[in-house]
Amino acid sequence: MxxxxxxxxxxxxxxxxxxxxxxxxxxxxxxxxxxxxxxxxxxxxxxxxxxxxxxxxxxxxxxxxxxxxxxxxxxxxxxxxxPDALGGLEDIARAARQRSRAFIVGVTGSVGKTTTKEALRTVFEAAGETHASIRSFNNHWGVPLMLARLPATAQFGVFEMGMNAPDEIRPLSRLVRPHVAVVTNVAAAHLERLGSLEAIARAKAEIFEGLEPGGTAVLNADHPQLGVLRDAALAAGVSDIVTYGFADGVDWQILDPQNTADRAFATVLHEGARHALALGAPGRHMLSNATAALAVAYLAGIAPEVALKALGGFGAQPGRGQRRLLGPAEKPLLLIDESYNANTASMLAALEVFAAVEAPGGRKVLVLGDMLELGETAEALHAGLADAVRASGAARVHLVGQHMAALAAALPAGLVAGHVLHADEAADVIMDALAYGDAVMVKGSNGVGLGRIVTAIAARFGQSGNTQPE
Structure with missing residues (x-):
């Protein structure tokens, strides 16, 4: 029974x-x-x-x-x-964690934490019963809810932890008590409340304070705040630190990255062994996220060949680069959904991927929304996207949000199809401007509401033929 x-x-x-x-x-x-x-x-x-x-x-x-x-x-x-329902939920989460014998992983970072969590889920599911956070349930109620759902029989657990201020990740990590803590990146996000990249790094580093004794910190090395994270891990008593990325001298080094329209390939070097990594989505950021999963799987005792096989079928998630071909097979519309989140690092990564995209038979179109919570640097950071937008090969750019005015001013007037403050104002104009054969990428912070535009595009252009994943 x-x-x-x-x-x-x-x-x-x-x-x-x-x-x-x-x-x-x-x-x-x-x-x-x-x-x-x-x-x-x-x-x-x-x-x-x-x-x-x-x-x-x-x-x-x-x-x-x-x-x-x-x-x-x-x-x-x-x-x-x-006395308090949320406190009661946390008590249930503690009870679920206390009885668990699963290998537990916590994931945080400015960019890539949800995709890395999903890559880990994919790998762990190839090795045993796995429980992972759904969607982005990564805050003060989402983490205890996900932990409270942890089955006693699970062999692996993966929990995403987010924050937009100091002292938010610390209690979450102490609740989850991970065996491995992954920090995917430190980038310009939440600057409005944190003020500097170093402050963001220190807030992310709170995850180390909940690590189980003997636990491991797994750190992306491809950003300037690696030293801050390493020092914080050591100060928290973490002696086992594993690094990954494209940088020289890391423990898991990504070599020879290559991208096609819908795949990414690389060689990952670890302790002298070379592993062939292939993914179902393009982008250096995807290779980085998958390499984090490969490193954590190794720590969990999963053979690299098992992890690599699982990652071969791994692709971008809804709102985070997922691609759909809509309409007639002979001339579809390519929709790239990046609508869930945006900061400077993820925006530049997405534009780099879009630069390599070929439209099925029409133009390349961008729909870009505000990157939120950037504080006093917002206008400069938005204007700073101009070179990457031009390099993307987009023929037309639709801009949504107050801060996108700075980007509009930095781009050639003929490239900007329009700038509005709210997503609902842009939806009809964008859809009337699109045609089968076009490739359109929609990217912005979730609060801008560009997900509604993605839904509208899918509904209109998916009606005239087959809708299929690319």
Whole structure:
């Protein structure tokens, strides 16, 4: 008989909560903060968010079949009462972590953390039962929710940790207690609140403070803040530091990178051995993310040939470079979706990849949105994209957001198809300007809302033929 993920009794023991009208032996096999997404025998956690209070949805959750609700007010039948619902979720996460025998990895970084997490998930799934964060559940409620869902039987766990201010990653890492902490990059993101690249590096380095004794820091070496990260790891008592990247002298060195329209290839050198790495998406950044996964897999005891085979089918994720061919096979529209996030490093990487893209039979078009949270440097950093935009080969550029005015001013007037402040203003103009045979890349910070433009393009141009992944 399969053991339940938790029981009401074990949840009460973990949280110190008080229950009314609940069977202590009743199973709880899923945990959710969304009353609309409840699995069988689910626990609904009524956390308070910036825009909602889960307590407003407790009755709906119970009516939708939740086994119980974790609440911090309004006690009653079917409810487990705790002082703070988020704190109770963290207690459940600790209980899940304490019983786990999985090899646990934490991932952070300014660029590439979600893609690296997904590369790790791909590799680990080839070796055993794996649990990984979904989407970008990487904040103060997303990490404990993902950890609380960690099955007792999992052999591997991968957790993404994000931040936009100091002292945010530290408690997350101490909750997750990873055996390996990966820092994918330090780049100009969240400058508005952190002020400098060194401050960003120190905030990312908080992940080392939660490492299990004897744990390993895995660091991308291709940025100027490597020394800050290394010093922080040593100060946190981490003696095992592994580096990767294109730089000379790293532990896992990427050599001879090559890209085709939809693939990337490289040789990875480690301890004298050469490994042939092939991926289902182009870009130096993709090779870097995959090499991080290869290095971590090695630390987990997974043979390189197993990891390399798994990575051969790994590609870009939705919102992070995923490609779709829309419409008729003989002359499709190529849509490259980079709409989830943007900072200077990821924007330049995406433009470099787009430069190598050939339109199926038309023009190359860019839709670029603001890079947010850059503070006083925002205008200069946006204007600084001009050379990369020109080098991308785009025939027309649509710009969205206040800060993109600086880029518009830095580009030739004939290249800029239009500049608006809001995504909804641009959608119809962009779609009317596109045609089958074009290649269009949509890139911007998630808060700009360019995902709606991606959805609209896919809906319109996917109607006239086959829609297929490239």
């Amino acid at each position: 399969t053991q339940p993920h938790f029981t009401i009794a074990s949840l009460l023991a973990a949280t110190g909560g008080v229950a009314e009208g609940l069977d202590p032996a009743a199973p709880v096999n899923s945990i959710s903060i969304d009353s609309r997404e409840l699995g069988a025998d689910a626990l609904f956690v009524a956390i308070r968010g910036d825009r909602f209070d889960g307590h407003d949805f407790v009755a709906a959750a119970l009516a939708n079949g939740a086994a119980a609700a974790l609440v911090s007010r309004d006690p009653g039948p079917g409810r487990i009462l705790v």
